[in-house]
Amino acid sequence: DGNSGLELVDRDEEGVDRAFRADVLTGLSEAQKAIPARWLYDDAGSQLFEDITELPEYYPTRAETEILTARGADFALSIGSDRAVVEFGSGSSVKTPLLLRAINPAAYVPLDISGDFLRAAAADLSTKFPGLPVYPVEADFMRKVALPQAVADMPKLGFFPGSTIGNMVARTAVDLLRTMRETLGAGSQLLIGMDLIKDTGVLEAAYDDEAGVTAEFNLNVARRINRELRGTIPVDDLRHRARWNDNFARIEMHLEAQRDLEFNVAGRAFAMAKGETIHTENSHKFDRRSSAILLLAGGWTPVQRWTDEEGRFSLILADA
Ligand code: AVI
Numbered sequence: 408d409g410n411s412g413l414e415l416v417d418r419d420e421e422g423v424d425r426a427f428r429a430d431v432l433t434g435l436s437e438a439q440k441a442i443p444a445r446w447l448y449d450d451a452g453s454q455l456f457e458d459i460t461e462l463p464e465y466y467p468t469r470a471e472t473e474i475l476t477a478r479g480a481d482f483a484l485s486i487g488s489d490r491a492v493v494e495f496g497s498g499s500s501v502k503t504p505l506l507l508r509a510i511n512p513a514a515y516v517p518l519d520i521s522g523d524f525l526r527a528a529a530a531d532l533s534t535k536f537p538g539l540p541v542y543p544v545e546a547d548f549m550r551k552v553a554l555p556q557a558v559a560d561m562p563k564l565g566f567f568p569g570s571t572i573g574n575m576v577a578r579t580a581v582d583l584l585r586t587m588r589e590t591l592g593a594g595s596q597l598l599i600g601m602d603l604i605k606d607t608g609v610l611e612a613a614y615d616d617e618a619g620v621t622a623e624f625n626l627n628v629a630r631r632i633n634r635e636l637r638g639t640i641p642v643d644d645l646r647h648r649a650r651w652n653d654n655f656a657r658i659e660m661h662l663e664a665q666r667d668l669e670f671n672v673a674g675r676a677f678a679m680a681k682g683e684t685i686h687t688e689n690s691h692k693f694d695r696r697s698s699a700i701l702l703l704a705g706g707w708t709p710v711q712r713w714t715d716e717e718g719r720f721s722l723i724l725a726d727a
Pocket residue numbers: 459467569570571573574613614621624688689690
């Protein structure tokens with residue numbers, strides 16, 4: 408990020424992201440090879456995810472948008488207009504304006520680790536809401552964030568749409584919810600999106616679309632390894648897989664070797680037997696109870712819950 412002068416990524420002399428290399432080398436050395444899902448989102452991956460949200464099979468974005476559109480009056484009643492909205496991961500999405508329109512908050516604080524993305528989103532919001540004070544903060548929201556002084560005395564509403572919490576295992580999700588509570592402070596509220604358990608065929612199709620966009624999104628992490636970590640992974644010999652793991656109530660994305668493979672990454676040799684996979688993402692799905700338990704474990708008490716007409720997705724309001 409050339410503009411802010413603030414570099415949140417730790418790079419070595421050659422410009423290699425140290426955390427990326429460490430995660431990949433460790434993950435490829437495990438019995439079940441795995442790469443943390445956050446590495447799916449370089450520029451190409453972020454664009455592919457945007458494309459995914461428009462696929463006919465990928466219902467979550469549309470379902471959540473439907474709730475935000477249909478329930479605006481409810482939100483206004485339950486949340487009030489005196490709060491500062493703090494969005495975890497500033498959306499370039501259509502969702503934020505829908506919420507801001509509905510509750511007419513006192514301020515908007517988008518948090519994002521990507522400065523460029525953040526400034527673009529903040530500028531867009533300022534144009535759409537000329538009277539709304541917008542205070543963008545470049546930060547990693549997995550850690551406690553110091554919010555701008557201007558909103559210090561306002562009660563906060565955390566906004567975490569998209570069911571991104573579902574991409575974390577329970578332990579990480581609970582840590583994040585607790586960190587959010589620390590960031591937002593006593594008396595705050597949280598409006599959080601959580602995707603719901605449903606027919607396995609519907610879920611698997613949402614993560615393995617006809618057009619192959621999700622496959623590209625998944626394979627992109629292998630391309631990224633080749634590009635950034637001097638990798639020689641034969642990407643054409645990997646196949647995208649999306650499967651429901653009922654024990655963990657989650658969709659898992661994997662990259663499956665189509666033949667025995669040998670390759671290098673950052674000077675180290677790796678092998679995969681035909682049929683072996685690299686686990687690249689979890690997307691946990693919830694029901695009323697499991698979502699409540701997760702929130703409670705994270706220090707939040709659910710107070711209201713909305714779903715779309717078809718009951719595919721939930722937005723939950725919780726109190727700190
Ligand atoms: C960002 N996250 C909520 C998406 C999901 O549905 O778990 C990421 C995604 N992976 C494949 N398709 C979409």
